[in-house]
Every structure is written in C-alpha cells, then in structure tokens.
Amino acid sequence: MSRLGDLGARLHHGEVGYDFIGKRMLWYGVSVLITITAIVGLGVRGLNMGIEFSGGAVFTTPKSTVSAQRAEEMAEEASGHQALVQELGNGGLRIQISEVDTAKSDQIKADLAEGMNIPADDINADLVGPSWGKQIANKAWMGLGIFMALVVIYLAIAFEWRMAVAALVALIHDITITVGIYALVGFEVSVGTVIGLLTILGYSLYDTVVVFDSLKESSRGILKQNRYTYSEIANRSINGTLVRSINTTVVALLPVAGLLFIGGGVLGAGMLNDISLSLFVGLAAGAYSSIFIATPLVADLKEREPETAALRRRVLAKRASAAARGESDAEAEGTARRSEDDEDGTGAHGATAAAGVSGPPAPRGGRRGRPSGRRR
Structure with a gap:
C-alpha cells in the first residue's frame, strides 16, 4: 500500500x-x-463585463499580416474604447469592442479595413445589444x-x-x-x-x-x-x-x-x-x-442543542473523573465502555454468556485422573 x-x-x-x-x-x-x-x-x-452583458460589437477579419497588438491599437483609436483582440486558428483576428452602436460599428469596420488593407466586405461584424x-x-x-x-x-x-x-x-x-x-x-x-x-x-x-x-x-x-x-x-x-x-x-x-x-x-x-x-x-x-x-x-x-450540550458535559465530566483517578486515555475509554455496557445489561459477564462462552469443564465425580501409560 x-x-x-x-x-x-x-x-x-x-x-x-x-x-x-x-x-x-x-x-x-x-x-x-x-x-x-x-x-x-x-x-x-x-x-x-463582456459584450454579452454590456453590449458591443465583434469584428472577425480574414487572415492578414497585421499583428494582434497593432489591430488592438487601431480598434481602440477608431472606437475610443478598450478593445480585446484574439488570434483565430485560420490566421484571422477576432476584435471585440464594448459599448458600440450600429452607426459606430460601420465606421469602425471601415477604419479597420483601411488600416489592415483588406476589403471591408471581408470583415464580419456582429452587434450585441445590452438588453x-x-x-x-x-x-x-x-x-x-x-x-x-x-x-x-x-x-x-x-x-x-x-x-x-x-x-x-x-x-x-x-x-x-x-x-x-x-x-x-x-x-x-x-x-x-x-x-x-x-x-x-x-x-x-x-x-x-x-x-x-x-x-x-x-x-x-x-x-x-x-x-x-x-x-x-x-x-x-x-x-x-x-x-x-x-x-x-x-x-x-x-x-x-x-x-x-x-x-x-x-x-x-x-x-x-x-x-x-x-x-x-x-x-x-x-x-x-x-x-x-x-x-x-x-x-x-x-x-x-440541549441534548448535545448535555452529552458534552457528561463526556467531559467522565474524563475529568478518570483524570482524577489517574487513568490514562485508553483506561478511561475502557471504563466508559464497561459503564455503558453495565447500564445496558451487556457487561463482561453478560456479554460472555450471550456469546455462548463457558469456562473449563469441571471434573466428573471428583475422581482423580489416572495417569497414562501401560498398566503394570
């Protein structure tokens, strides 16, 4: 293990x-x-908050030679708001700008197309309303x-x-x-x-x-x-x-x-x-x-709870009593077990009898046992 x-x-x-x-x-x-x-x-x-909650526009561009950092600068200059740019797997860019309406979106799209030297029709623009x-x-x-x-x-x-x-x-x-x-x-x-x-x-x-x-x-x-x-x-x-x-x-x-x-x-x-x-x-x-x-x-x-608080007092009192008698923790636990067993009627003697365990058999008739070996 x-x-x-x-x-x-x-x-x-x-x-x-x-x-x-x-x-x-x-x-x-x-x-x-x-x-x-x-x-x-x-x-x-x-x-x-993202544009899903504040509203805004998402522009998706085709593959170009413009870096994500440069595209972010151009988007912020065109919109006046902070932009988030992510590179896509096909080499394009996803530009996200919050708090942009329809008229502003068209202007940003045209500025991005001019700055990135790509046709404006190749840029996909999606608007998300705050509602x-x-x-x-x-x-x-x-x-x-x-x-x-x-x-x-x-x-x-x-x-x-x-x-x-x-x-x-x-x-x-x-x-x-x-x-x-x-x-x-x-x-x-x-x-x-x-x-x-x-x-x-x-x-x-x-x-x-x-x-x-x-x-x-x-x-x-x-x-x-x-x-x-x-x-x-x-x-x-x-x-x-x-x-x-x-x-x-x-x-x-x-x-x-x-x-x-x-x-x-x-x-x-x-x-x-x-x-x-x-x-x-x-x-x-x-x-x-x-x-x-x-x-x-x-x-x-x-x-x-009153019952649980009373249990705590009983446990602490029993441990204090065991400590006063000089018992160790193991002995105190054993004493507590025997006390509870006696209260339930299942003490050591009762438990032994219940388990069917008996003592050694008594000798029959009181006769002394004959030693083993050949009879002379």
Whole structure:
C-alpha cells in the first residue's frame, strides 16, 4: 500500500488525525479575511463585463499580416474604447469592442479595413445589444437562486436543516471568493464565466455531502454513549474522508489547470480563460469550504442543542473523573465502555454468556485422573 493509502486508512480508523474542529475559529478568521478581500476588490475594481452583458460589437477579419497588438491599437483609436483582440486558428483576428452602436460599428469596420488593407466586405461584424445581456444575467441569477433552494431542500430532507444551512453558507463563500478573484485579476466576465460559476456549485457540494454522509453514519445513536462529543465525531468524519477529498480535488484541478495555464496563457484562448479560471478557483474554494467551513459550522450548530450540550458535559465530566483517578486515555475509554455496557445489561459477564462462552469443564465425580501409560 502506498504512503498516501496507508495514511488514508489510518485517518479512516482514527489512528491519526488533525483537530479541524478544535481550530475552527482560525479557519473562520481566514475565510472572513479572504471574503473581505474579495468584496473589497469587487467594490474597488468591479467586474470587467463582456459584450454579452454590456453590449458591443465583434469584428472577425480574414487572415492578414497585421499583428494582434497593432489591430488592438487601431480598434481602440477608431472606437475610443478598450478593445480585446484574439488570434483565430485560420490566421484571422477576432476584435471585440464594448459599448458600440450600429452607426459606430460601420465606421469602425471601415477604419479597420483601411488600416489592415483588406476589403471591408471581408470583415464580419456582429452587434450585441445590452438588453440581451441583461436577459442572460437575469436568467443566471434565477438559475442560481433555484439551484440553491433545491440544494437546501434536498439536504434538509436527506440529512438535517443544520447541514443544509452549513452547505448554503459554504456555497455563498465559494461564489464570493470566485467573483472577487475575477474582479482582482481583471478577466472578462462572459457567458463562459457564468457556465463555470454554475458548474463549480456541484463540485463544491460533492465534497461537502461526502463528509456529511460520513458524519450522519458516525453520529447515529450518539446520545446513547459517553465517550465522544459531537464535535469529536465530526472531526473524525473529516479526517476519515480527508484523503478522498484531496484526491478528487487534485484530479479535478489538473485538467482545469491545463486549460487555464496552457490553453489560456500559452495559446491565448479567451473563452478558455473565462471558464477555466472560475472552475480552478471554485474547485479549490469548494474543497476548502467542505473541510474548514461546512462541517465545523454543523458542529457549532449541533453543540447548541440541549441534548448535545448535555452529552458534552457528561463526556467531559467522565474524563475529568478518570483524570482524577489517574487513568490514562485508553483506561478511561475502557471504563466508559464497561459503564455503558453495565447500564445496558451487556457487561463482561453478560456479554460472555450471550456469546455462548463457558469456562473449563469441571471434573466428573471428583475422581482423580489416572495417569497414562501401560498398566503394570
């Protein structure tokens, strides 16, 4: 077995572990700091909305000797607005300019044709009105709202409402960070960005639901024992699924990183930038929130319940009593097990009898056994 597999087995069986729940205030502080930074970046820089949302024109030119940088300069001089130029596979150029109406589009097309020394009829111009972008934005917000409502309802039915609330907070956390990084980096928000944002919601929920399912199974009948608090069981659930979460996240991030750094950075594919950045940031934020935000938040909410709070007091009181008697942790756990077994009527004697185990057979008639060997 590999070292990672051995570590995963040890984490799953509780032989080793990290106290994620105990240090939850640290994780909360880190998340608040990152979220505030994202909100400040969003407020100061704002989002670079594409023509799908702000309206504009897209000019597609045939193959020419003009470089993309020179075409960008000509487009900005002709329009008075910032232009985005991408090289196409056939050697042509895609020139995108925001906030351009029909009359201005015809003038820009003529200037580009003259500057690039190509016929104006060979340049294809497509106009996008701002009303169309507004419709896309409204539908995206509607889809996001419906998705979150369905997620909350499903998790409340499949698990409980506290887990649904924690998952919703984690989703808002992931979306806020992703949008804030978009604002800080300055990437253009396009339809591909919206697709990427909606896609990461499923990835973000995947790890969260895996941990929640393990926590649900581990905490079944928790109030009938006095060995572990709810927070400790939640911490063991995180550790038990930690390696699985890391593996799935890394495997998902590798191809997305290829799209972002190779497809977008080296090849200069604009649409790949829009989708891959949102996916990359969202996947990383989703893996973080499922471990450091969602499950600790569930533990906090559960510890506020009277029954769970009473369980915590019993566990701590029993450990304090064991410490006063000088017992080790293993001995204290064994004492707690025997105490619970005696309360249930399944102590050591009862368990032995129930298992059908009997002692050594008594000698018959009290006669002394005759030694073996030949009779003289």
